[in-house]
């Protein structure tokens with residue numbers, strides 16, 4: 001997992017280059033709108049949401065922004081693994097604790113200006129926690145400290161978690177697997193998100209094969225379609 005972090009730290013890697021373009025597109029796709037809180041989701045599991053979230057965080061940080069990743073996937077979130085940190089005190093733990101007078105601790109990662117709130121202990125009721133009034137309070141307590149907040153979410157199909165998170169964010173980015181994610185599923189996902197009035201800013205097609213995809217670079221490109 002640390003390999004992913006090394007890759008993200010290298011601004012010359014192909015992944016970093018691709019994500020920089022995606023970030024720039026995101027910034028320019030909504031010049032008149034506030035794009036401070038962005039959530040990342042997909043139709044199905046394992047399309048690269050968490051990796052893309054971490055890459056975007058690094059890219060924003062490189063452009064001088066202070067970034068917080070909130071791992072909203074309390075079921076199988078792995079941001080803590082990507083950054084090699086503890087998952088003992090994360091979002092779920094905070095959402096069941098008394099917030100009165102508390103300060104929410106985030107983790108300073110190895111990437112400069114990138115902070116993390118991991119998912120925490122797996123709770124029995126993730127959707128309920130995400131929907132709670134406390135979630136609103138937690139975001140409220142955190143948002144002034146950061147320039148950008150990235151919400152790493154579970155997939156849309158079959159789960160309500162990501163649809164719930166839409167109400168806390170300014171825009172939603174969908175990650176799809178290049179040439180693999182079925183169009184019908186993608187349409188279903190867009191419909192579900194639009195059904196809760198989410199503002200979809202674009203689709204990132206991930207895992208695009210590259211010519212240099214060999215021994216040295218097992219990571220694939222991604223590109224953005226706004």
Ligand SMILES: Nc1ncnc2c1ncn2[C@@H]1O[C@H](COP(=O)(O)OP(=O)(O)OP(=O)(O)O)[C@@H](O)[C@H]1O
Pocket residue numbers: 004042044045046047048049050051052073076077078153154155206207208218219220221222
């Ligand atoms: N562009 C890429 N090239 C190669 N491998 C990738 C790429 N993006 C993601 N992966 C790999 O695919 C796997 C799944 O990625 P990731 O955990 O980011 O997906 P996810 O959509 O967040 O999954 P989940 O639905 O479980 O949350 C990881 O092993 C990751 O390293």
Ligand SMILES: [Mg+2]
Pocket residue numbers: 049050051073076077078152153
């Ligand atoms: Mg994930």
